[in-house]
Each structure stands twice: as structure tokens, then as C-alpha cells.
Amino acid sequence: MKKNLYYHTVFGRKNVIKEFIFNSFLDMASGPRLLLEVFTRTKFGERYFSFSTAIIFTVVLALYPIIASNIPSFDNYAYGREAEETGIGTILSKYFTWYAYLGAFMYQCIKRREEIKREPSVFDFARFSLSTGVVNPAFYDFKINGQTPTPRQVCILLEPAIFLGFGILLAIFQQSLGYLLIFCSIVYSLSWKGAYYKGDQFVMDKIDKLIANEEMVDSFVNGRKPEETRGFETYGKRPENTDFRRKVAESFFENDDDEPVQVF
Structure with a gap:
């Protein structure tokens, strides 16, 4: 050449x-993409889809409502109000769709992982390991x-x-x-x-x-x-x-x- x-x-x-x-x-977009594409795509490449990353994202997002609900807002400081105590029940009711989505997300991730296990081995040149699905x-x-x-x-x-x-x-x-x-x-x-x-x-x-x-x-x-x-x-x-x-x-x-x- x-x-x-x-x-x-x-x-x-x-x-x-x-x-x-x-x-x-x-590189940073991989996380937000993962949260969506497991619902619209199947048969990801072995090196493209990371189940461990999906678990980490799920844990972090599951903790977010708990942390956010227990941080006093600016208004509480500005007007001298006391922060309201937030229990698990209140958090679950307020963030019901949030946790429902995380549950559906993990379910789809498990399905995607099982699909990868059933795919032909990438070492036999049967599958592109970085396939986006x-x-x-x-x-x-x-x-x-x-x-x-x-x-x-x-x-x-x-x-x-x-x-x-x-x-x-x-x-x-x-x-x-x-x-x-x-x-x-x-x-x-x-x-x-x-x-x-x-x-x-x-x-x-x-x-x-x-x-x-x-x-x-x-x-x-x-x-x-x-x-x-x-x-x-x-x-x-x-x-x-x-x-x-x-x-x-x-x-x-x-x-x-x-x-x-x-x-x-």
C-alpha cells in the first residue's frame, strides 16, 4: 500500500x-446509552455489553432518590424551615416509576446477558465482539x-x-x-x-x-x-x-x- x-x-x-x-x-455516553438500548436492541457483542456496568448503574441510580430526598433543599435554609423526614415509603411512592424502570432495566440486562451466552464464540470468528446489537x-x-x-x-x-x-x-x-x-x-x-x-x-x-x-x-x-x-x-x-x-x-x-x- x-x-x-x-x-x-x-x-x-x-x-x-x-x-x-x-x-x-x-466514552461518557456509554452509560446513558446502556439505560436505553437494552430495551430496543438484542444480541449485543460480548465486549460491547457489560453486565457488571449495568449492575453498577442500577445501584447508583437506586441510591439517588434516597440521597436526594435526605439532602435539605435551599428553601429550607432560606426560610428557616426544618427539613422533612423522608421514609422509605415516601421515597418509593414518590419515585415509583423510577424504581419500576430500574427493575425493567435489570430484567432486560439479564436477557441480553443470556443472549450473549448463547451466541457463537467470538474466538471462532463467528461474531463481532463489539457489535452494538x-x-x-x-x-x-x-x-x-x-x-x-x-x-x-x-x-x-x-x-x-x-x-x-x-x-x-x-x-x-x-x-x-x-x-x-x-x-x-x-x-x-x-x-x-x-x-x-x-x-x-x-x-x-x-x-x-x-x-x-x-x-x-x-x-x-x-x-x-x-x-x-x-x-x-x-x-x-x-x-x-x-x-x-x-x-x-x-x-x-x-x-x-x-x-x-x-x-x-
Whole structure:
């Protein structure tokens, strides 16, 4: 495989800070995604779905109402009121939908774990271990502008839209679960949008490298304009002699073993 040193040097620069923030967000989004996708997807990859992570999230979210209910509010301090004692019964009645959802979540996680156990071994090349699962086919029964939705539209729009709708409905009735679902659905949509963005960028990088390889001679050696080289253009001064330009162009390319590649 030819490596275009010119492309990597001139066009291959990356924004390290932007990539760090972007990748950090995708990593942090795994939790909110997990809380939703176990209901809409099946057959996760062995390394994608973590049952232990699901347990940790369940425990943390189960403790949240207890902790939140026993922290005195700002109003109590501002107006000198004493904090009301909150018992388990009060917490359960106030957060009934919260705990019901956690119970359903754990039930779905157990089902997903059992599915993984029944899947063929990843060591026999029978299954992609990082698979994000199989989307419920019912999502493809929806129509967007009269057309069957694409996998991208299902991930970014339809899947989170269901939870967003339920979240808004629950939030209207002052249910804390509603705010959690709204937050998770937004993160879910953005994380999938980010994943597809990374995939698009990777494919475009490969396409641009191929175009740069194919148009290098016409652009650098023959001096053709960008409109004649699919938009590719080389920058900088060039030798006046065509043979010298060709020799310089040859040095732009390397094989994997760093041997120069002949340019014809």
C-alpha cells in the first residue's frame, strides 16, 4: 500500500483538543446509552455489553432518590424551615416509576446477558465482539418522508425519540424518571451522530488519500488546475524542469517498507 507523505503532512493534521473532547463525550455516553438500548436492541457483542456496568448503574441510580430526598433543599435554609423526614415509603411512592424502570432495566440486562451466552464464540470468528446489537425491526416500519428509514436515522432519530416522548410525558407529571429519560435520549442521539460522524470522516480520509495518489502527477508534475484534478491541489513551489518535478513526486510516496514508489 502506497503512503502519500504529502497528503499526511499537508492535509493530515488533526485538532488534538477537539478529538479529545469528542472521544471523551463518546466514552461518557456509554452509560446513558446502556439505560436505553437494552430495551430496543438484542444480541449485543460480548465486549460491547457489560453486565457488571449495568449492575453498577442500577445501584447508583437506586441510591439517588434516597440521597436526594435526605439532602435539605435551599428553601429550607432560606426560610428557616426544618427539613422533612423522608421514609422509605415516601421515597418509593414518590419515585415509583423510577424504581419500576430500574427493575425493567435489570430484567432486560439479564436477557441480553443470556443472549450473549448463547451466541457463537467470538474466538471462532463467528461474531463481532463489539457489535452494538440488532435493532428492533419494528423501527423500520416507520416512514420518514414516505421512505423506509436508514440505520443512521433509526439510531439518531427514532430510537431516542421514543424515550424522549415518554420522558416529556413523565416530566409533565413531575416524575424524576422523565428528566432522566430526556437526558439519556439526547445523549443517545448525539452519541450515535458522533459515531456516524467518525465513520464518515474515516471513509472520506480514505477516499481523499486515493484521490491524492491518483491526481498527484497531474497536479504537481503536469501543473493541472484543481478543476481538472477533482479539487486536489499541491501547494508550494515546484522545480521548473518536468523530470525534476517527477523525481520529487516519486519521493512523496512510500511503501510500508519505506521503499520509494515509481510514479508514471
